[in-house]
Amino acid sequence: MxxxxxxxxxxxxxxSHASAFDASKASRYPSPDMNAPNVGQLxxxxxxxxxxxxxxxxxxxxxxxxxxxxxxxxxxxxERPSVIDYGVDTTGTADSSATFSxxxxxxxxxxxxxxxxxxxxxxxxxxxxxxxxxGDCLLLKFDAPAGSPATPLLNIKAGxxxxxxxxxxxxxxxxxxxxxxxTIYGGNIIAGSAILVQADDTSLxxxxxxxxxxxxxxxxxxxxxxxxxxxxxxxxxxxxxxTIRTYSCGQDGYAAAAGIDIGSGSHGSVxxxxxxGSYGAFILDIGAGAQGTFSNLTGIATAFxxxxxxxxxxxxxxFYIGSGGSTWTNLVSIxxxxxxxxxxxxxxxxxxxxxFLKTSAAEAAYIKSPxxxxxxxxxxxxxxxxxxxTVDAIVLDTSAGPLTGLNLVNPVIKNTFNxxxxxxxxxxxxxxxxxALGYDFSGAVTESNGLSATFGMINxxxxxxxWIAYTPTVTFSSGTATTMSVSGAYRHVGKTIEWRASVxxxxxxxxxxxxxxxxxxxxxDVTAFNGxxxxxxxxxxxGSAIGGSTTATFKRYDGSSPIANNNFLALSGxxxxx
Numbered sequence: 001m002x003x004x005x006x007x008x009x010x011x012x013x014x015x016s017h018a019s020a021f022d023a024s025k026a027s028r029y030p031s032p033d034m035n036a037p038n039v040g041q042l043x044x045x046x047x048x049x050x051x052x053x054x055x056x057x058x059x060x061x062x063x064x065x066x067x068x069x070x071x072x073x074x075x076x077x078x079e080r081p082s083v084i085d086y087g088v089d090t091t092g093t094a095d096s097s098a099t100f101s102x103x104x105x106x107x108x109x110x111x112x113x114x115x116x117x118x119x120x121x122x123x124x125x126x127x128x129x130x131x132x133x134x135g136d137c138l139l140l141k142f143d144a145p146a147g148s149p150a151t152p153l154l155n156i157k158a159g160x161x162x163x164x165x166x167x168x169x170x171x172x173x174x175x176x177x178x179x180x181x182x183t184i185y186g187g188n189i190i191a192g193s194a195i196l197v198q199a200d201d202t203s204l205x206x207x208x209x210x211x212x213x214x215x216x217x218x219x220x221x222x223x224x225x226x227x228x229x230x231x232x233x234x235x236x237x238x239x240x241x242x243t244i245r246t247y248s249c250g251q252d253g254y255a256a257a258a259g260i261d262i263g264s265g266s267h268g269s270v271x272x273x274x275x276x277g278s279y280g281a282f283i284l285d286i287g288a289g290a291q292g293t294f295s296n297l298t299g300i301a302t303a304f305x306x307x308x309x310x311x312x313x314x315x316x317x318x319f320y321i322g323s324g325g326s327t328w329t330n331l332v333s334i335x336x337x338x339x340x341x342x343x344x345x346x347x348x349x350x351x352x353x354x355x356f357l358k359t360s361a362a363e364a365a366y367i368k369s370p371x372x373x374x375x376x377x378x379x380x381x382x383x384x385x386x387x388x389x390t391v392d393a394i395v396l397d398t399s400a401g402p403l404t405g406l407n408l409v410n411p412v413i414k415n416t417f418n419x420x421x422x423x424x425x426x427x428x429x430x431x432x433x434x435x436a437l438g439y440d441f442s443g444a445v446t447e448s449n450g451l452s453a454t455f456g457m458i459n460x461x462x463x464x465x466x467w468i469a470y471t472p473t474v475t476f477s478s479g480t481a482t483t484m485s486v487s488g489a490y491r492h493v494g495k496t497i498e499w500r501a502s503v504x505x506x507x508x509x510x511x512x513x514x515x516x517x518x519x520x521x522x523x524x525d526v527t528a529f530n531g532x533x534x535x536x537x538x539x540x541x542x543g544s545a546i547g548g549s550t551t552a553t554f555k556r557y558d559g560s561s562p563i564a565n566n567n568f569l570a571l572s573g574x575x576x577x578x
Contacts, residue, residue, distance in 0.1 A: 083112045090115030092141060097121045100140075104129040112168070118143050122151040125160045125199075133167030136208050140170040142194070150179035150192040150213035150252070158198045158221055158236065166205035170194060174213035174251035181252070182213070187228040190263050190285075192252060193218040197265070203240035209249070212257070216249035216278070217241065220263030220288075231264040234289035239268035250279035250303075256314060257283075259299075264288035274298045279305065279316045281333070286322030286346055295329040304337035304361060317342045317366070318357075324348035324369070328355070335384070336360040343369040345400040352377075359384035359417050368397040371405040380443070381417030389445045393420040396451075398428030406434035410460070415443035424457075425449040438463045453495070453524075462493040470520050472501050476563060477513020481505055490520045497521055499529075500572040508563050515554045515562060515569065517543075521577045522550045529554070529573035533562055541569055548578065 084090065086106065087099035090113055101123045103110045109130040114137035121144065142153035153170060156163055172194035182192035190196075192214035197204065198221045209216040221235035241260060250257025259275030261283040262268070269292055275281035281299025284290050299318035318333035322344040331352070333340035340357035343350060347369035354376045357364040364382040365374075383391025393413045396403050403426075413423050423441030425448065426432055433454040440460045441447045448457060461468055467489040474486050488501035501517050523545045531541030531554045541562045543554035554571060556562050562569060 081106070081108055081110050083110055083117070086110075088112070088117055090117060090138075092116030092118050092139075094118065095120040095143075097123055101125075104131060112138050114138055116141050119153050120144055123154050125154070125156045125163060127160055129156065129160055129163040129165060131165045131168075133165075133206075135167045135206060136169045138168045140168060142170070142172050144177065144179070146177045146179075148177075148179060149184075150174065150182040151184055152191070152193055152196045154195045156195070156197050156199050156202055158200075160199040161201055163199055163202045164205075165203070166207070168206075169208040169210075171210055172212040172216070172251075175211050175248065179213050179252075185222045185224070185228075186226055186230070188222055188226070188230070189214055189228070189252075189256075190218050190220055190231070190261065191222060193257075193261070194249075196220065196222075197239055197241075198222065198236055200236045201238040202236065203242065204244065205240075205242045207241075207243075208245040208247075209259075210247040211251060212249045213252050214250060214257045215261040215283070216246040216259050217244065218261045218263050219265035219268065219290075220261070220285075221265075231285075231288040233264055234266040234291075236265050237267045239265045239292070241268075241270045242272060244270070244273045246273070246275045246278060246281075248277045249275070256280070256316070256320075258320070261285060262290045262292060264290055266291040268292040270294045270297070272296045274300070275302070276300045277303065279303050280320055281318045283320045284323050284326060284347075286344060288323075290323040291325050293327050294331075297328075297330070298332040299334070299336070299340075301335045302333070302337050315339060315362075318360075320344070321347040321350060321369075324350055324371075326350060328352040331355045333357045333364075334359065336362075336364075338362045339366050340364045340379075340382075342366045343372055345369055347372060356380075357382075361385070363392045363395045364420075365394045366397065367394065367403070367406060368400060369406075370401070370403050373407040373409065374411070375409040377408060377411040378414065379412070379420070380414040382420050384418050386418070388419045389421045391418075391420060392422045392425050392449075393441070393444055394422075394424040396424065396426040396428075396432055396455075398426060398430035398432055398452075400428075400430075402430045403428075403432035404434065406432065406455075408434070408436040408439065410438045411436055411441075412439070413441045413443035420444040421446065422449040423447045424451065426451050426455070456495060458493050462491050467491055467500075468520075473518040474503055475516045476511040477561075479510030479512050481507065481511045481563075482509035483507040486517075488517075488520070492521075495524070495577045496574065497577060498574050500570075503569040503571070505563065505565065505567050505569075508565050508567075511563050513561050513563070515541075516551050517554065517571060519545065519550050519552055519575075522548055523552075524548075524576040524578045527552075527573065527575040529571060529575075531562075531569055531571040534568040534570055535566055541571070543571065543573070545575075 083103040086103040088096045097119045111132045116139045185191040194212035195217045197219045219239045221232040246259030258280035263285045302318045317339040318336045340360040345368045348371045350372040352374040359381045364379040379393045423444035432452040435456040472488040483506040485504045491498040525547045529543035533539045540557040543552045545552040
């Protein structure tokens with residue numbers, strides 16, 4: 001009906017223009033070039049009954065393009081149908097659940113104008129859906145009865161392979177509707193998400209979502225009659241989420257929901273995702289083969305559920321990574337209500353680069369996974385709004401097993417907003433083997449705490465071969481020197497300290513006996529040092545320090561005192577820190 005009226009109006013418009021076109025004006029309006037592309041010509045192949053006030057029959061009206069196929073105007077209009085053609089109400093008044101479902105399952109590429117589509121019940125997509133929306137001005141508003149069990153507003157089932165949906169926003173309304181726990185898919189928590197992507201080769205592009213019961217968007221494939229915890233490992237495959245914006249996702253209070261959750265999907269990609277105010281921004285779930293390539297992800301002001309934490313210790317984080325074999329590039333967390341980044345134990349073979357974690361309420365990076373490499377990790381102000389020096393920047397958790405093969409390349413800790421307690425600390429009873437290479441932990445009170453002897457730390461200065469100056473404290477077995485100058489320097493390479501110091505004694509005053517010099521760091525075990533008397537005798541002046549001490553003591557090789565007026569001692573050594 002709609003398309004016939006449109007065609008009649010088009011015919012009337014063309015007829016009125018033709019009658020009004022004066023021959024005297026022809027020179028001012030040259031004939032169109034019919035060889036130009038996209039120039040059509042209406043033709044009629046039979047009588048067209050279009051009396052005023054009547055319904056026009058345009059079944060014989062055709063449109064011809066030069067060198068292209070001729071087809072009826074009706075077919076041309078139906079090439080890109082709108083959801084309105086299927087009865088969808090875009091004023092947000094009527095329930096369009098059934099009609100919107102019909103449009104998406106039509107097998108045609110459908111479009112939609114700006115407006116609001118009210119959905120009272122879940123829309124299930126069972127075949128390839130091709131939907132082109134206008135952008136955020138089109139809102140899918142889930143309006144199920146208040147207090148009813150949560151369901152997705154859009155469920156793209158496994159049979160809808162190759163679906164392409166773009167250009168729309170949605171509001172799950174979980175916060176205002178007070179939905180109860182979902183009952184579909186055996187009560188699986190993730191089935192309470194606003195959108196379920198279960199079909200292979202499915203893409204969502206330019207989508208904005210908010211106020212979901214569980215996740216805003218979940219990529220997962222669930223068995224119809226499976227238990228509440230089960231997903232089909234590695235399915236769906238070849239998913240793509242591009243340019244996604246999510247807000248306030250996870251209204252069920254579980255504190256484990258996110259803007260996007262890759263529950264069991266694999267061989268997919270997510271690019272350009274920003275989340276604000278959800279319990280978590282992004283989840284790569286645990287135990288079901290979730291995997292992909294992820295880039296340009298930003299989480300802002302992720303929440304922390306205090307009541308849930310008090311109940312069972314559940315914590316939130318901007319980025320939770322529970323599965324391995326994925327790559328991550330350009331991650332940003334700002335104002336996390338709890339942790340900013342958590343690599344769980346099964347996130348092995350994770351490769352990350354350019355990670356910026358700013359002002360998290362708790363520790364910024366919590367790493368439990370072995371065999372992970374993080375390049376370009378920058379942390380600024382962990383424990384923001386808490387007393388300075390009370391929250392750690394990086395925590396290595398070995399409670400689940402040895403933390404081996406963890407490599408941190410060029411990590412930096414800043415204190416623009418707050419100073420961390422430890423730059424990196426290790427917890428748990430198992431060991432760790434890896435390194436922090438080229439680090440700068442100047443934004444922490446103490447660089448490290450409790451690290452295994454097999455976890456090496458090589459700071460940025462050491463990589464450049466730079467000696468760091470410091471002034472040792474020099475004391476004697478008894479007495480004090482009247483005139484003395486002291487200088488020192490060290491290079492820190494992992495747990496290895498290369499050290500040197502000089503002691504110039506123009507006037508020894510009452511000083512006698514051995515010379516004791518403070519070291520830049522404590523020694524891990526009994527350590528021997530070298531020394532030489534430069535001015536007086538040139539004798540060897542060896543020294544030693546006991547394990548845990550920060551002071552080395554020096555005497556001549558024969559046990560006599562090297563203290564003498566105008567003497568100059570050159571001292572050096574290499575040792576391991578605890």
